[in-house]
Amino acid sequence: MYKFFFDLVFKRMDPEQAHYTAFRWIRLAARIPVLRTFIAAVLAPRHKELRTEALGLRMHGPFGLAAGFDKNAVAIDGMSMLGFDHIEIGTVTGEPQPGNPKKRLFRLVQDRALINRMGFNNEGSAAVAERLGARRAVFKTVVGVNIGKTKVVPEEEAAADYVKSTERLAAHADYLVVNVSSPNTPGLRNLQATESLRPLLTAVREAADRSVSGRRVPLLVKIAPDLADEDIDAVADLAVELGLDGIIATNTTIAREGLGLQSEPSLYGETGGLSGAPLKERSLEVLRRLYARVGDRITLVGVGGIENAEDAWQRILAGATLVQGYSAFIYEGPFWARAIHKGLAARLNTSPYATLAEAVGADARKPQ
Numbered sequence: 001m002y003k004f005f006f007d008l009v010f011k012r013m014d015p016e017q018a019h020y021t022a023f024r025w026i027r028l029a030a031r032i033p034v035l036r037t038f039i040a041a042v043l044a045p046r047h048k049e050l051r052t053e054a055l056g057l058r059m060h061g062p063f064g065l066a067a068g069f070d071k072n073a074v075a076i077d078g079m080s081m082l083g084f085d086h087i088e089i090g091t092v093t094g095e096p097q098p099g100n101p102k103k104r105l106f107r108l109v110q111d112r113a114l115i116n117r118m119g120f121n122n123e124g125s126a127a128v129a130e131r132l133g134a135r136r137a138v139f140k141t142v143v144g145v146n147i148g149k150t151k152v153v154p155e156e157e158a159a160a161d162y163v164k165s166t167e168r169l170a171a172h173a174d175y176l177v178v179n180v181s182s183p184n185t186p187g188l189r190n191l192q193a194t195e196s197l198r199p200l201l202t203a204v205r206e207a208a209d210r211s212v213s214g215r216r217v218p219l220l221v222k223i224a225p226d227l228a229d230e231d232i233d234a235v236a237d238l239a240v241e242l243g244l245d246g247i248i249a250t251n252t253t254i255a256r257e258g259l260g261l262q263s264e265p266s267l268y269g270e271t272g273g274l275s276g277a278p279l280k281e282r283s284l285e286v287l288r289r290l291y292a293r294v295g296d297r298i299t300l301v302g303v304g305g306i307e308n309a310e311d312a313w314q315r316i317l318a319g320a321t322l323v324q325g326y327s328a329f330i331y332e333g334p335f336w337a338r339a340i341h342k343g344l345a346a347r348l349n350t351s352p353y354a355t356l357a358e359a360v361g362a363d364a365r366k367p368q
Contacts, residue, residue, distance in 0.1 A: 002332070002334065010022070011107075011109070014103070014105075015105040015106060015107050015114070016103070016105045023070075023074075023075060026075055026078040027074060027078050029078065029081070030077045030078035030081050036077070036078075036138065039081050039082070040081045040083075042338075043334060043335065043337065043338050044060075044080070044081065044337070044338070045338065045341070046060050046061075047061065047342075047345040049348055050062065050341060050344055050345055050348070050356055051356075052085070052321065052322065052356060053357070054321045055174075055175050055218040055220075055245050056216075056218060057086075057142050057174055057175070057218070059085045059142050059322075060085045061085040061341055062085060062312070062320075062321065062322050062323055062344070062356060063083075063312060063322075063324070063325070063337060063340050063341065063344070064084050064085050064086035064087065064088060064144075064322060064323070065086070065088060065324065065326065066303050066325060066326040067088040067089065067177065067179070067222075068091070068326055069326050069329070071089065071120075071121065071122045071123075072089070072092075072122055072123045072131070073131050073132050073135070073143075074131070076089065076135070076137070076141060077137065077138040077139050080138075080141040082334055082336075082337055083336075083337030083341065084141075084337050085142070086142035086143070086144060086174075086322070087141055087143055087144070088144035088146050088177065088324065089128070089145055089146065090122070090128075090145055090146030090147060090177070091120050091122065091148040091179050091182065092124070092128050092146065092147050092148070092165060092169065093120050093147070093149065093150040093151075093161070094124065094125055094149075094150045094153065094164040095124050095125075095152075095161075096122065096123050097119070097120060097121065097150060097151055097152075098121055099118050099120060099121025099122075100117050100118060100119035100121075100184060104117045104272070105117075106270050108259065108264055108267060109331075110260055110264065111259050111276065111278055112276050112307065112328065112331055113274060113275060113276030113278050113279075113327060114275050114327050114330065115270050115272045115275075116252070116272050116275070117183075117184045117270075117271055117272030117273070118184060118272075119184045120148050120149075120150075120151065120184070125147070125164060125165040125169055126168055128145075128168075128169065129168040129172060132169070132172035132173075133171075133172055142175070143172075143173065143174050144174060144175045144176070144177055145169045145176055146177040146179050147162055147165040147166065147169065147177065147178060147204075148162075148179040148180075148185065148188065149161050149180075149188055151185050155190060155191070155196075158191060158196075158200065159199060159203045162178060162204050163203050163207040166204050166208050166211065167207050167210070167211050170207070170208040170211045170212050171211055171212050173217055174217075174218075175217065175218040175220060175246075176208060176217050176220070177219075177220045177221070177248060178200065178201060178204055178220070178221045178222070179222045179251070180197065180221065180222070180223070181222050181250070182252070182273065183251075183252060183272065189224055189226075192227060192235065193231075194234045194235065197238060198238060198242070201219070201238075201242055202242065204219065205219055218245035218246065219244055219246075220244065220245055220247060220248055220299070220301065221235070221239060221244060221246075221247055221248070222247075222248040222250075223235055223247060223248070223249055223250060224251050224252075224253070225249075225250035225251065225253045225255075225279060225283055225286055225304060226254055226255060227286075229289060232289050232293075233289070236289075236290050236294050237293070239298055240297055240298060244298060245298060245299060246298050246299035246300065247298065247299075247300055247301070249283060249286045249287045249301070249302060249303070249304070250279070250282070250283045250286050250287075250303065252272075252273025252279070252304075253273065253274050253275075253278075253304075254271075254274070255274070258278045258281075259274075259278055275304065275326065276305060276327035277305050277327075277328075279304040279305040280304065280305025280306070280307075280311065281305070282304070283303065283304030283305050284302070284304075284305075284314060284318060287300060287302045287315060287318045287319055288318045288363075288364070290319065291319025291320075292364060295361070296360075296361065299322065300319050300321060300322075301322045301323070301324060302315030302316075302318065302319075302322070302324070303323065303324035303325065303326075306324070306325040306328065307332070308328075308340065308343065309339065309340045309341075309343020309344050310343065310347075312325075312340055313343070316356065316359050316360055317360075317361070317362050318361070318363055319360060319361040320360065321360050325340075344356075
């Protein structure tokens with residue numbers, strides 16, 4: 001039914017406009033108590049065997065919504081209602097910004113992918129912090145806050161910009177993510193170099209500790225799939241050295257290998273980050289490399305090209321404690337999270353592992 005509706009309505013709309021239309025419906029449904037209770041009962045049934053502990057947090061399961069969908073923390077309960085076990089909001093920047101000029105979001109339907117060059121359009125850390133502070137949660141959901149650099153801030157002043165967001169947002173975050181991997185903010189990916197990343201992460205860690213008393217906010221870094229293998233190793237080593245809590249692998253890619261754009265030739269020259277199914281292989285490859293480097297010392301989050309329960313299960317076996325998705329939600333619709341949970345539970349129950357935690361990294365422990 002959703003695919004019929006997608007072809008009939010959403011496919012004919014501008015992708016960004018379709019996003020905001022669906023977003024409004026989700027937010028509206030979450031405001032109506034009887035309706036949200038019914039939807040959650042249908043779309044978010046809980047599987048006890050999938051209960052997950054990660055980053056010192058307890059979650060109903062391992063599957064969350066990746067950053068980029070709810071940039072301004074306006075639909076946390078709505079997305080939880082649809083079955084996501086954690087919601088990562090953002091990316092939020094120190095100052096509000098409109099993002100890049102439209103048109104900036106493109107569907108590659110044949111490839112089950114998206115190209116975006118949104119450019120961190122968001123209301124800024126002060127507004128988002130105020131909204132999170134005033135929020136009265138309907139559903140108990142883990143909320144991650146993903147922060148990035150304001151576009152007009154020079155690269156040499158990036159740390160101060162991240163610190164500003166951290167000071168405002170850390171108290172409202174169950175975990176905090178430093179995003180240095182979007183391809184849509186000039187110079188941002190340069191911050192993945194360890195000589196730049198070390199002082200940045202150190203400054204954010206210190207700011208989070210100053211801003212929040214009584215608990216330690218877990219800190220993660222999100223990396224690009226386009227890093228060379230030696231750079232992935234360097235980031236992994238730095239994360240362990242600094243006592244980081246986790247790494248999210250991966251963000252979107254600027255590569256275009258494996259695309260079959262014949263049906264959408266007008267998209268050949270579109271710049272921006274590619275997400276969805278074409279990212280699957282590289283994202284999994286990066287995850288496996290990270291796990292081989294860090295093992296169980298820090299939490300790994302697998303994201304990029306996850307379409308179904310089998311994809312999520314493969315990320316868990318490769319070393320991910322948590323998995324996230326976004327692009328496939330556009331194509332699969334509101335029953336997506338339910339299907340992934342059901343499929344994960346079935347795979348765990350027929351596997352040799354007693355718990356989901358036992359399955360994490362199992363592929364790396366198999367005899368070669």
